[in-house]
Amino acid sequence: MWRSYDPDVVSAELTVMREHGMTVTRSFFYWPDFMPTPDSLDEELVARYADFLDRHEALGMRTIPTFIVGHMSGQNWDPAWRQGRDLFGDVWFVARQAWYVRELTARFKDHPAVAAWLLTNEVPIYGDWRSRGIGTLDHEQVTSWAQLLIDAVRAGGGTQPVSIGDGAWGVEVTGNDNGFRVRELAGLVDFLGPHVYRMETDAVRQHLGAAFVCELLDLGGKPVVMEEFGLTSDYTSEVNAAHYYRQVLHNTLLAGATGWLAWNNTDYDDLWADEPYSHHPFEMHFGLVDAAGRPKAQAREVRDFAALIERVDLRRCSRPDAEAALVVSSYLESRYPFTQPRDATVVFDVCRQAYVAAREADLAVGVAREKDGIPDDCRLYLLPSAKQLTAPGWRALLERARAGATVYASWFAGEHDNQRGSWWPGLDEMFGVRKQSRYGLVEPITGDTVTLTMTAALGDLKAEDELVFPVAGTANSRSYLPVEPDGAEVLARDAQGRPALLRHSVGAGWMVLATYPLEYMAAVTPHANPEPTWRLYRALAAESGVDAPVSFETPLVSAALMRHEDGRVFVWCVSQCDAEIKAAPSVRGGVLRDEDGAPVSVVELPPYGVRVLELA
Incomplete structure (x- = not known):
């Protein structure tokens, strides 16, 4: 772009963007061009970028300059003088990057069109495109590199917010350690x-x-x-x-x-x-x-x-505090000895599926990372298809139940055969059961579905209600936990009459056990959603005293709230239906009104449509 820069084309494109509500762009200093030698900038391109900024300002727009752009759209490019030097570990090469960042920042720090700064574009791919950094980039080098380049932004006089541009693909999100650990970088960025x-x-x-x-x-x-x-x-x-x-x-x-x-x-x-x-x-x-x-x-x-x-007026809106927590096992991000890579990545899969089910149930959930400690202010804790939680994590959940909360956990043997089985200490005592599992073996789930029939009421689920779940997984994971109740109440049984959902009273609360890996099986099943885990979550929420202010009877339309500082409450109604749909909301206190103030008793949505109403 910068070698063939056309100011009129840029202005025309920015105008179209501005006409469509866009006020900020992300713009790239193409590194091989902007830094032709280790100690120089291409002044002609710098001048063109200044013009680019001026054209943003003329339209009331801003941009986020991005410095180290050696990757984009399926290709990597190096400055001609790199000569194979390590991006993060070569002291001289990192110093040249810092000089480049500092010099460009100094040129443009005072321009009103600069909204923020990004160090890179998807640098894990540039750092090692074959592995994307997974298992090949050292997190200490990466964090030190990021610190030096952010310091260079500040040394150049930049006061605007700054971030990395790495894509946030770190182990805390994906379960794969690519060197860009979000926890370490979060302390550096804005x-x-x-x-x-x-x-x-x-x-x-x-x-x-x-x-x-x-x-x-x-x-x-x-x-x-x-x-x-x-x-x-x-x-x-x-x-x-x-x-x-x-x-x-x-x-x-x-x-x-x-x-x-x-x-x-x-x-x-x-x-x-x-x-x-x-x-x-x-x-x-x-x-x-x-x-x-x-x-x-x-x-x-x-x-x-x-x-x-x-x-x-979104700037003054916030999400209501959640009374339900989605517990994310620390095995997602912590590399405990003698565990397998899939032990980490499967945590993302099952927790995402649980998040889907919660949204379908109109249940606001907050993410509770075991690594940060289990919060003590929720009424309901959901631990989906968890093979592994630490012993302190289990003790914390048991304490939450004793204090009056409901803790739900679904059993999961894991996908591989290394220490296959759930690592749940004191399972029998916690859940009021006697497990009947055999050492070194799993109890396979046969058939393409598993049907659970309620034997007692739970929330809005009545006795005799049936929930039909998809079955999927490996020879290891496609398995259930055989148990007999020993103090627990059986809430549902499978088609063979075996206990499948049990509730055990502990202190002032409950420990609830699902003997099937419901979330995992849905997570690995194509085109599974909606599947009935949402009904189970909604029932658990109701039983725990977690009521949704607005909800729908269908999982194809979800409701979520945003609260404005002035007291207004906005309700997002989001369809997951590929056709037009009409759904009557259940409103607990107040009336839903449209933008004109008219009451709304039935929400009509086009395919995958969204409508925002006000709860008054």
Whole structure:
């Protein structure tokens, strides 16, 4: 772009973006061009970037300059003088990067169009594209490198917020350690910026995947900005592209995101012969605007979303405190001795599926990381398909139950045969059962579904109600825990009459055991959602005294709240249905009203639609 910079084209593209509600861009200093030698900047390109900033300011827009851009759209590029030097560990090379960052910051620190700074674009891929850093990048080197470059921003006079641009793909989110540990970096940066491009086998998981990542990034009290998301028009129809944008924008807002940067502004059809587009041609068509200047349907979704943010005055809104906690095992991020890589990554899978079920149940949940300690202020704790929790973690959950909470846990043997089985100390005593499992063996689940029949009421579930769950997994994980009650009340049995859901009174609360890995089986089943775990969660919430102010009887429409400082309450109604749907909300206190103040008794939504009402 900078070698063939056209100011008129830039102004035209920015104008279209501004007309569609976009006020901030993310812009790249292409490193090989901007730093042609170890101790110089290309002054002509620097001047062009200054013009670029001026054109933002003229339209009331701002941008986030990004320094170390050696990766983009399926290709890596080095400065000609790198000569194989290590990006993070070579002292001289890191010093040259710091000089580059400091010098560029000094040039533009006072420009009103600079909103923030990013060190890089997806640097784990640039650092080691084959592994994406997993198992190859040293976290101490990475954190030290980040500290030095952030110090360079400050040394250059930059006072704006700064972050890494790494995509937030660290072990705390993915279970894979790529060296960019979010906990370590959160202490250095001013915001966390996930990049989310997931390929899924289930539409609801796809629509809520980025939201769950935002929930997991509630670390260190730093704001979460959806720093990169989007799609190529070569992969999808324009209608479905708009659905995806709508779902990601609204669901991440409800998950705590406070800013959004879509990839990217326009298509690049004229660059078909240039790398990386020659060998990754689908990368030409991520634009919100096509090559002819026509805004796509997803651009209109961004426009409408921006207008909504303005209408509800989002800056002064916040999410209500959650009374239910989704417990995330510390095995996601802690490398305990003699554990397997899949022990970590499966925690993400099952917790995301549990998050999906909670959203379908209109249940507001907060992420409770075992590593940070189990909070003591919730009425309900959900531990989905957990093979492993530490002994202190189990003791904490038992204490929460004794103090009056409900603790739900579903049994899971794990996917592999290394120390196969749940690592639950004192399972029998905690849950009031006698396990009948055999050493070194699992009890296989046969058939494609498992049916649980309620034998007692639980919340809004009545005796004789049936819940039919998908069955999936490996020879190890596709298994259940045989138990006999020993003080516990049997709430549901499977088709063979075996106890499948049990409740045990401990102190002032309850320990609830599911003997099947319900969330895991749904997580590895294509096109599983909605599946009936949401009904179980809703019943557990009701039994625990966690009431949703607004809810729907169908899992295809979910309700979530945002509270304004002035007392107004906004209700997001989000459809996961691929057709038009009408749903009558259950409102506990107050009346739902539309933007004009008219009462709403039935919510009508187009396919994958979103409607925001006010609870008055």
